[in-house]
Amino acid sequence: VKIAYITDTHLGATAEDWSQQPRWVGGMPALMRRLRLWLDEHDVEIVVHGGDVVHAATFGQIQLATALMGALGRPVFVSLGNHDLTERDSYQQWQSLAGQQRWLTAQDTHLELDACDLIVLTNQWVTSEGVGMYWPLATRPYHEAISREQLDWLDAALATHATRPAVVAIHAPIDPLPPALTGLDSLYKIPDAGYAAAMHTVLDRHRRARLVLSGHNHVSFAQRQGGRVDLTTSSVGETPLQVRLIEVTGGVIQVTTHTLGEPPTGLVIDGARGWTAGRREDRTMKIAPD
Numbered sequence: 108v109k110i111a112y113i114t115d116t117h118l119g120a121t122a123e124d125w126s127q128q129p130r131w132v133g134g135m136p137a138l139m140r141r142l143r144l145w146l147d148e149h150d151v152e153i154v155v156h157g158g159d160v161v162h163a164a165t166f167g168q169i170q171l172a173t174a175l176m177g178a179l180g181r182p183v184f185v186s187l188g189n190h191d192l193t194e195r196d197s198y199q200q201w202q203s204l205a206g207q208q209r210w211l212t213a214q215d216t217h218l219e220l221d222a223c224d225l226i227v228l229t230n231q232w233v234t235s236e237g238v239g240m241y242w243p244l245a246t247r248p249y250h251e252a253i254s255r256e257q258l259d260w261l262d263a264a265l266a267t268h269a270t271r272p273a274v275v276a277i278h279a280p281i282d283p284l285p286p287a288l289t290g291l292d293s294l295y296k297i298p299d300a301g302y303a304a305a306m307h308t309v310l311d312r313h314r315r316a317r318l319v320l321s322g323h324n325h326v327s328f329a330q331r332q333g334g335r336v337d338l339t340t341s342s343v344g345e346t347p348l349q350v351r352l353i354e355v356t357g358g359v360i361q362v363t364t365h366t367l368g369e370p371p372t373g374l375v376i377d378g379a380r381g382w383t384a385g386r387r388e389d390r391t392m393k394i395a396p397d
């Protein structure tokens with residue numbers, strides 16, 4: 108099976124809103140047209156969006172985003188990000204608007220594909236407003252989480268087979284970015300300790316959990332954990348417009364990284380922070396049973 112992974116489109120974000128690299132402001136419709144052609148060219152059957160589809164999750168933005176993703180011509184599964192949950196009713200809006208698209212799913216899903224399982228989860232967020240699928244845009248401080256029910260559900264989903272590879276998608280990364288990647292003095296973008304420990308505990312229990320797809324940090328990075336790779340990916344809406352191709356055959360997962368063509372004129376990558384697009388080992392990898 109061939110799966111495409113994109114993340115952090117941030118529909119509606121401006122050049123001033125937080126990013127790791129220059130953002131293609133207003134680029135999502137063009138990017139989705141380019142993606143559709145690219146998917147056809149590579150015979151990709153399924154798309155996973157790692158979340159932060161929109162920048163602010165108003166009804167209008169969700170409506171636009173679901174229409175754009177619904178036009179990709181194959182099933183699309185979304186792990187909603189914090190930016191997709193900025194209103195109290197955002198999660199419900201996603202469900203009703205995704206439900207109007209033939210191919211779009213934005214809720215926790217366990218899917219058995221021909222060569223692997225795909226498991227998609229949406230994070231909870233801990234803010235001054237409480238814990239849940241709600242993240243007010245200006246809320247500080249905040250951190251990612253996952254509920255006990257979701258952890259049990261993930262554990263049960265992974266327990267349905269012994270060796271068949273499983274690919275898990277969840278917006279918030281479960282590992283920090285190391286100095287070896289960033290060149291910084293210390294770890295960068297450190298996940299909440301409780302969240303990371305809870306996820307690692309469940310994933311480590313199942314050897315078939317071979318690939319974890321996250322977004323949120325807008326950086327392409329692969330962390331090897333025994334026979335598993337925890338992968339984060341840069342924003343498809345920031346230079347150099349990266350997309351992942353995941354090919355699963357005979358128990359082996361091959362990941363390659365591509366770009367959706369040239370960025371618009373003037374959108375130049377910040378070379379001093381070129382590591383956001385990943386090193387060679389963050390871009391291309393083979394994950395085989397140990």
Ligand SMILES: [Fe+2]
Pocket residue numbers: 115117158159188190323324325
């Ligand atoms: Fe993001």
Ligand SMILES: [Fe+2]
Pocket residue numbers: 158159188189190278322323324
């Ligand atoms: Fe995020």
